Amino acid sequence: MDALGPTVCDPPYGMQAPPLLSRVWPAPTALFARNSRQPKPLCCRLDGLPLEAGMLARLVLTPGEEQVWRSMRAVAKRRHEWLLGRAVAKDAVRMLVEEHAGVRLSPLDIGIQPDPYGRPQAVGSWTARLGVQPAISISHSHGTAVALATLGRGPLVGIDLENLDQPRESFEAIAFSPDERDRLAAMPQELRQEWALRLWCAKEGVAKALGRGFSAGIQAFHITAAETGSGVVQLELRERALDLFPHLRLISIMAYTGREQDLVYSTTIQPQGAAE
Amino acid sequence: MPYMTEAEVFDQFAPIVARSLRIDAAQVLPDAQLTDLGAESLDLIEITMETESQFHIFLPDKSILETAVEVFGSDILEKDGYLTEEGKRLMMCRLPEADVRAFQGEVAVKDLHSYFLKVGTWVRMVQALAAHTPGECAACGGRMAGSMGFRMKCARCGQEITLRSGEELNREWVQEYYQREYLSQSWFGAEAGSAVPANAVQ
Numbered sequence: 001m002d003a004l005g006p007t008v009c010d011p012p013y014g015m016q017a018p019p020l021l022s023r024v025w026p027a028p029t030a031l032f033a034r035n036s037r038q039p040k041p042l043c044c045r046l047d048g049l050p051l052e053a054g055m056l057a058r059l060v061l062t063p064g065e066e067q068v069w070r071s072m073r074a075v076a077k078r079r080h081e082w083l084l085g086r087a088v089a090k091d092a093v094r095m096l097v098e099e100h101a102g103v104r105l106s107p108l109d110i111g112i113q114p115d116p117y118g119r120p121q122a123v124g125s126w127t128a129r130l131g132v133q134p135a136i137s138i139s140h141s142h143g144t145a146v147a148l149a150t151l152g153r154g155p156l157v158g159i160d161l162e163n164l165d166q167p168r169e170s171f172e173a174i175a176f177s178p179d180e181r182d183r184l185a186a187m188p189q190e191l192r193q194e195w196a197l198r199l200w201c202a203k204e205g206v207a208k209a210l211g212r213g214f215s216a217g218i219q220a221f222h223i224t225a226a227e228t229g230s231g232v233v234q235l236e237l238r239e240r241a242l243d244l245f246p247h248l249r250l251i252s253i254m255a256y257t258g259r260e261q262d263l264v265y266s267t268t269i270q271p272q273g274a275a276e
Numbered sequence: 277m278p279y280m281t282e283a284e285v286f287d288q289f290a291p292i293v294a295r296s297l298r299i300d301a302a303q304v305l306p307d308a309q310l311t312d313l314g315a316e317s318l319d320l321i322e323i324t325m326e327t328e329s330q331f332h333i334f335l336p337d338k339s340i341l342e343t344a345v346e347v348f349g350s351d352i353l354e355k356d357g358y359l360t361e362e363g364k365r366l367m368m369c370r371l372p373e374a375d376v377r378a379f380q381g382e383v384a385v386k387d388l389h390s391y392f393l394k395v396g397t398w399v400r401m402v403q404a405l406a407a408h409t410p411g412e413c414a415a416c417g418g419r420m421a422g423s424m425g426f427r428m429k430c431a432r433c434g435q436e437i438t439l440r441s442g443e444e445l446n447r448e449w450v451q452e453y454y455q456r457e458y459l460s461q462s463w464f465g466a467e468a469g470s471a472v473p474a475n476a477v478q
Contacts, residue, residue, distance in 0.1 A: 074312035075299060116357025118386035141316065162318065171321040174337075204317055214317075215389070217338040240342055243350065 017106040018059050022046045022091035025146060028159060028267040031232070031256040041150035041157065041269055042099075044092040046084050048143050053083060060087045060107040077143075084145035085138040086112050092149035093122045093134045100151055101130045112136070119211040122149075137208050141263070142166075148267055156270040158209030160201040164194060164262040175200050180223045191228060194259055199223055201266035202233040202255035209268040210248075216240035224252065231257045233266070278411045285331075285403045286395075292326045293395065306396030313395075327398075333405040334426045336442030339392055340370055341385070343443065344450045348458070359383040366453060373400065401442070408440050 025045035026033070032041050049056060057066050065086060072079050090107040098104050103126070111123040122134045136149045139161040148159035172181055180199065187195050203221040207213050214221075220241035225234040233255045237248050257266040280288075286306065294301035297314050304313065310320060324335050336343070344366055345353055353363035364379045367388065374391065391397055410420050410428065418432025426439040 072312065073308070075303065075314045077314045078312050114386055116384035116386060118389060160317075162316075168318055168322065170325055171318055174321050174325060200318070213389075214337075215339055215342050215385075217342070219337065240338065240346060243346070 017094075017104050020091045020094065021050045021056075021060075022088045022147075024095070027258055027260055028146070028148065028256070028265050030258075031230075032267065032269050041148060041267075042092050042096050043146060043148050043159065043267070044088050044095065045144065045146045046088040046091075049080060049084065050087075053080060056087060057083055060090055062108055062111050065111065080143070081140040081145060084143075085140050085147070088145045089120065089122070089136050089138050089147035089149070092147040093136065096134055096149050096151055097126070097130065097132060100132060103130060112138075115211070117211050117215075118213065119208070137205075139208075139265075144263065146265070148269075150269060156209040156211065156268075158205040158207070158266075158268040160204040160208065160266050162197045162201055162264050164197060164259075164264060167193065169193075171200070172196055175203070175218060177219055177222065183223065183226060187228065194264060195226065195228065197264040198231070198257040198259070198266065199226060199233060201264055202226075202235060202257055202268075205255050205266040205268045206235050206253050206270075209270050210241075210245060212241075212244060216244060233257055280403060280406055282399055282403055285406070286399045288330060289327065289399050289402060290395070292330065293323055296322045296326065304395055306394070306399065308395050309390060309393045310395065310398070311393055315393075327402060328426075329422070331402055331406050332409045332422050332428060332439065333402060334439045334441040334443075335401070335405065336446050338443065339389065340446050340450070341367070341388060343446045344453075347447070347450045347454055354385060357385050359385070359388070362458070365457070366450075369453060369457065370449070371397075405442050405445065408445060410437065 022044040025043045028043045029041045051059065057069050061069060069079065069083055072082065087107070089112050090110045093110050094105050094107065105126060109124050109126055112120050113123050115121050120136055120138055122136050127133050132151050133154070134149050134151055135155055135157045136147055137157045137159045138145065138147050139159050140146070141161045142163040142165070144161065146159055146161050148157050150157055172184065176184065176199065184192060184196055184199065202223065203218065206221055217240060220237060220239045222236050222238050223233060224236050234252045235255060236252055237245055242249055253268065253270060255266045255268045257264070290301050290304040293304045293310065293313065296319050299313060310323070315323065327333070328335055341354065353360055353366060359367065364383060368374065368376065368379055371391070378391070412418065413420055413430035413433060413435055415435050416430060416433040418430045420428040421431050423429035423436055426441070427436050428439060429436045
């Protein structure tokens with residue numbers, strides 16, 4: 001038993017902590033991992049259900065979460081993605097905590113609960129006992145779920161994932177302002193569809209990182225630069241979003257975007273202090 | 277547009293949702309949440325665009341709560357992610373069809389967003405906005421048809437009008453509510469005149 005006492009990481013219900021089900025996905029955090037001033041983030045990925053859904057639920061969900069999952073009146077796709085999202089987020093938190101504190105948590109130690117605005121939070125008695133508070137973000141698309149997690153003094157993290165295999169041409173009229181559409185139109189034709197999704201992911205990733213989603217409107221997240229070579233997208237907040245986050249006035253928020261096969265992703269890690 | 281009942285709007289809206297999400301239209305029930313039907317963010321945009329096109333309306337891009345907070349100022353309707361009593365009053369006035377029990381105790385902003393994602397909530401919003409879309413030309417009485425962007429054009433005389441946006445209509449409703457319900461209450465209450473936001477229309 002570790003020095004933290006017998007209660008923190010005892011396998012609950014007499015079980016051994018189950019193995020990790022997800023794999024580390026380094027690509028979305030590659031740019032941030034090189035920045036030594038920030039805590040190293042971790043991204044995990046789960047492609048499809050690794051077990052039958054009911055078995056996976058019993059393995060990774062707390063009793064309260066399992067009750068929520070079993071009572072969900074949703075299509076199978078939604079129920080599976082919700083479950084996958086929890087599973088992958090718990091794996092990311094487990095890996096981070098083990099690396100940081102040398103303690104292997106069970107997924108049943110970790111509750112994934114939305115805050116009043118809907119942003120997921122990792123909770124459990126271990127946060128106080130170990131003195132850690134992971135920041136997490138979850139995304140899923142077409143059966144793949146990813147989670148971004150980091151420790152440290154409250155960085156805001158956001159990840160978004162979209163799939164290129166379902167062409168959507170018309171969303172740009174709502175998703176982007178005229179000058180953002182001009183920016184896209186100036187890109188080489190062969191990059192346009194992919195970059196339309198990258199820019200969308202960048203907006204959504206930042207909206208998730210700040211914790212209010214698009215409640216201030218999509219156009220409140222404005223793209224100011226997009227570098228096709230590095231995948232870096234810069235955004236600034238406008239209008240109502242600035243009322244919510246006045247500290248981010250005139251601040252350029254960076255999103256790192258990339259593509260792996262048909263998956264397009266964006267990650268944002270905004271240091272604490274830049275936003276309240 | 278000619279007046280549409282809630283049932284008529286639903287009958288036209290449900291196939292839009294079913295097509296976008298590739299599900300059976302029978303699964304699209306008024307109480308279902310679009311996200312529970314499998315909608316992701318881009319699906320919601322697709323549903324928005326198709327709905328605007330079919331009903332000749334201009335849906336708001338932010339929630340009524342966000343618009344109301346802009347008018348009232350911060351911390352009056354919502355504080356730390358929960359509706360205040362003033363916020364609950366406004367939402368109950370705005371959503372008279374909602375179960376009042378949903379506004380008892382703590383009401384988190386995320387719960388309100390879940391309500392806004394219900395099929396039935398969308399149907400009522402579409403119905404309300406469609407009532408502002410003219411079916412006949414004000415100049416000649418001819419039939420109005422959809423034109424480019426958010427415009428309608430008279431099939432007889434060619435006169436064009438720009439549709440009023442959901443955001444503009446929401447703001448008008450909030451400002452009217454603010455004057456009628458909030459300011460009058462403040463004038464005669466203990467907090468008379470104490471909370472007039474700078475951005476409120478006087």
